[in-house]
Amino acid sequence: MSHHIVQADDLHYTYPDGTVGIDSISFRITHGESVALVGANGAGKSTLLLHLNGCLISSKGDIRIGDYPLNKKNIKAVRRSVGMVFQNPDDQLFMPTVFDDVAFGPINLGMHESKVKKKVLHALETVGAEHLINRLPYKLSGGEKRAAAIATVLAVSPDVLVMDEPTSNLDPMSRKRLINLLKTFEHTKIIATHDLDMALDLCERTIVLHKGKITADGPTMDLFNDAGLLARSGLEKPLGMQGCPVCNR
Amino acid sequence: MNMATLENKLFDIGYMDTLASGTTGLHQLDPRAKLITTLIFVSMVVSLGKYEISMMIPFVIYPMAMILLGELPFNYLLKKMVLVAPFAILIGIFNPFMDREVLVQIGSLGVSGGWISFFSIMMRFGLTVSAALILISLTGFNAVCMALERLGVPKPFVIQLLFLYRYLFVLIDEASRMVRARSLRSFGSSGMHFKIFVSLIGQLLLRTLDRAQRIHLAMCCRGFDGHIRINRPMKFGFNEIRFVLTWSLLFVCFRSYNIPLKIGELIAEYF
Numbered sequence: 001m002s003h004h005i006v007q008a009d010d011l012h013y014t015y016p017d018g019t020v021g022i023d024s025i026s027f028r029i030t031h032g033e034s035v036a037l038v039g040a041n042g043a044g045k046s047t048l049l050l051h052l053n054g055c056l057i058s059s060k061g062d063i064r065i066g067d068y069p070l071n072k073k074n075i076k077a078v079r080r081s082v083g084m085v086f087q088n089p090d091d092q093l094f095m096p097t098v099f100d101d102v103a104f105g106p107i108n109l110g111m112h113e114s115k116v117k118k119k120v121l122h123a124l125e126t127v128g129a130e131h132l133i134n135r136l137p138y139k140l141s142g143g144e145k146r147a148a149a150i151a152t153v154l155a156v157s158p159d160v161l162v163m164d165e166p167t168s169n170l171d172p173m174s175r176k177r178l179i180n181l182l183k184t185f186e187h188t189k190i191i192a193t194h195d196l197d198m199a200l201d202l203c204e205r206t207i208v209l210h211k212g213k214i215t216a217d218g219p220t221m222d223l224f225n226d227a228g229l230l231a232r233s234g235l236e237k238p239l240g241m242q243g244c245p246v247c248n249r
Numbered sequence: 250m251n252m253a254t255l256e257n258k259l260f261d262i263g264y265m266d267t268l269a270s271g272t273t274g275l276h277q278l279d280p281r282a283k284l285i286t287t288l289i290f291v292s293m294v295v296s297l298g299k300y301e302i303s304m305m306i307p308f309v310i311y312p313m314a315m316i317l318l319g320e321l322p323f324n325y326l327l328k329k330m331v332l333v334a335p336f337a338i339l340i341g342i343f344n345p346f347m348d349r350e351v352l353v354q355i356g357s358l359g360v361s362g363g364w365i366s367f368f369s370i371m372m373r374f375g376l377t378v379s380a381a382l383i384l385i386s387l388t389g390f391n392a393v394c395m396a397l398e399r400l401g402v403p404k405p406f407v408i409q410l411l412f413l414y415r416y417l418f419v420l421i422d423e424a425s426r427m428v429r430a431r432s433l434r435s436f437g438s439s440g441m442h443f444k445i446f447v448s449l450i451g452q453l454l455l456r457t458l459d460r461a462q463r464i465h466l467a468m469c470c471r472g473f474d475g476h477i478r479i480n481r482p483m484k485f486g487f488n489e490i491r492f493v494l495t496w497s498l499l500f501v502c503f504r505s506y507n508i509p510l511k512i513g514e515l516i517a518e519y520f
Contacts, residue, residue, distance in 0.1 A: 055466045076472065084470045090419050091463040096391035096411055100479055108472030136266055136391075138418040156471065 004031035004159045004188045006052060006082075010061035013047060021047035023212040025061070029188060029205075036199035036220060037192040039209035040234025045164070045192035046087070048209070052162050052190065053082040065160070080109065083158030083187075087165045089145035093137035098124070098148050101137060105156040123155040124148075127181060143174035150181075160188040167195045196238035200224060208233050262329075263418060265382075268321060269389030274488075275319040280388045280396035282489035286496045287384045293500040294376045299366040300352065303510060305376065307503040311496065312379040319387050326382050330375065337374035341367040390414050395481050408477050419460070424453055 006029040013021040022044040029035050037045050050056040051063060054075045063070040065078045086092045095101040102120045111119065124130045129147040132140065140148060146166065153161065166182070167175045179201055182189065193199055199206055199220060206223050208216040210233045216223050223229060224241055269276070275283075290311055297304055316323055348363035385393060391411065398407040427449055465473075502508070 050466070053470055055470065079470055079472060084467075086463065086467055088463070091460065092467045094412070094415060094464050094468065095477075096394075096415060096479070104468075104473075104477075105471035107478045108474065138415065139263065139266075152471065 005029065005064070005066055006160055006188065006190065007064040008048075008051070008061070009064075011048070011051060011058045011063065012060040013051065013056060013058050020212050021056075022051070022058075022209075025212075025214055027207060027214065027217060029190065032186060032188055033205060034189040034203045035191070036196075036203035036206045037190060037209065038194070038196060038199060038206060038233075038235060043209040043234070044212040045209055047212075049084070049162055049164055049190070049192050052160075053079050053084055055084075080156055081159040083153035083156060083161050085150055085153050085161065085163040085166060087168060089142075089149040090137075092149040092152060093140075093145060096136065098129070098132045098135050098137060098140075098151075101148065102151050102155045105152060109156060119155050119157075120151075123151040126154055127151045128177075142169050143171065143177075146170060146174070146178065158187065160190065161185065163189070163191045163193075165193055165195075166191060167193065167198050196224065196235065197240045200238050200240055208235070210234070264325065265386045266389055268386040269392070271320060271387075273319050275315065275387050278387075278492055279483050279485050279489045280392040281399055281483065281485060282492050283384055283388050284393060284396045284400065286493050287380050289493075289497050289500055290380050291377045293504045294373055294380075297369075297373070297504070299369050300362060301507075302365060302369050302372060304503065304507050305369065305372045307508050308376050308500070310499075312376065312383055315383045315387065319383070321383065321386050326379060326386070329382055330378050333378060334371075334374070337371055341370035344370070392481075395479065395483070398479075399483060404477075416460075420453075420457065423456060424449075427452060 011025040068074050093101050103116050106116045106119045127147040206220040344367045345363035350362045351359035352362045353360040394410050
């Protein structure tokens with residue numbers, strides 16, 4: 001039995017104001033896969049992510065995490081195995097210090113104090129942020145905030161990592177560092193992003209969303225070579241696959 | 250006023266957290282000791298009668314000692330006090346007009362009870378606000394909150410304070426970005442019209458609600474069940490007891506005996 005499988009069957013969600021968020025979404029992501037979720041603004045990426053650990057409940061269709069369907073009864077277990085990194089680290093870091101923030105999850109799981117401390121240290125070490133442990137979240141730089149936010153999720157040892165725009169607002173070096181860090185993770189990863197170069201770097205599989213529907217699902221390289229598909233979905237070839245701007249080749 | 254300067258000048262309260270990471274003996278004391286001492290100090294100062302200016306003078310020793318021993322920047326604290334001074338002035342400014350009975354005669358100048366009570370309000374303000382600022386500069390806002398919780402203040406209240414402090418900066422950031430965006434497109438017309446002001450405030454409220462919702466989601470994702478558990482080892486040892494007892498005794502003395510008057514009498518006796 002594996003918790004690492006994420007399966008969606010015919011998901012529908014309409015916001016209370018009538019906007020269609022997602023419309024008949026189905027996919028199956030298996031153990032250790034790294035999947036990019038791409039699409040124009042408002043395509044439904046964030047809405048879909050919020051379904052994966054029960055922040056939003058679909059009006060039709062269901063989600064299975066591992067062998068369990070996601071419902072009120074096992075939402076706690078699901079949230080433990082699906083770690084969610086929000087787009088804005090300020091939303092994620094709500095405690096007085098970085099330590100408290102990373103410890104928030106483990107403490108809520110009822111871990112013993114000494115074990116909590118170990119978990120926190122380990123999570124911060126993994127993202128290379130152990131020196132931030134006693135800092136105040138509002139005083140961190142953008143890159144440091146992102147690292148701390150990822151540590152808060154790693155501290156509960158999730159099986160699946162769900163990330164919303166992890167490289168947004170980062171300088172090129174911090175972005176590179178984050179990508180290299182994510183490469184070392186063995187979790188199942190689901191990453192919503194506009195950064196197609198990162199998708200190319202990290203994810204062997206890509207799901208393209210357009211107006212709430214899946215328009216393509218397949219190997220990243222194949223999809224990014226399909227200029228028509230990208231144009232229809234409000235996207236563009238990643239820079240890494242475009243010709244050299246100087247020699248035009 | 251431009252929000253950028255407002256941001257820098259008025260709200261550099263974050264600097265207090267930098268101060269709180271100092272390493273003097275006062276910084277190392279258990280937050281509870283400093284909190285209790287400050288509370289006793291404030292209650293002693295506030296309970297003095299409205300004409301008793303002379304009895305307040307010895308109390309100045311406490312903030313002065315804390316600033317010196319805690320190596321705090323005097324000018325910074327003074328500026329913060331000046332910022333809130335208008336509130337105290339507003340409270341006391343009508344006393345000279347209401348209470349015109351002459352209480353003290355200095356040469357040919359009669360000082361009315363109203364002026365004396367005005368000065369006593371200002372002194373009380375100076376003493377209590379400086380004590381509070383010093384407490385936070387020596388301890389850090391978060392540690393003060395933890396101390397409150399340990400001393401039995403209801404948890405929801407403490408959590409509210411912690412969140413208020415955490416998101417105060419985010420809110421100020423957000424507000425200053427909006428004000429900047431407005432001023433960049435208002436091309437020199439300096440006054441903010443009421444209508445624009447209302448819509449800015451409304452926007453800010455909506456954004457705050459949105460953010461609150463996202464934070465709540467983030468909390469739920471990590472197993473929030475209505476309780477926030479923060480564990481901080483705190484140790485109330487010999488140093489703390491000594492600190493609280495010494496200062497409290499001094500405050501009680503200052504409160505019970507008019508020391509400046511006693512000193513005056515002593516000097517008068519000798520000469």
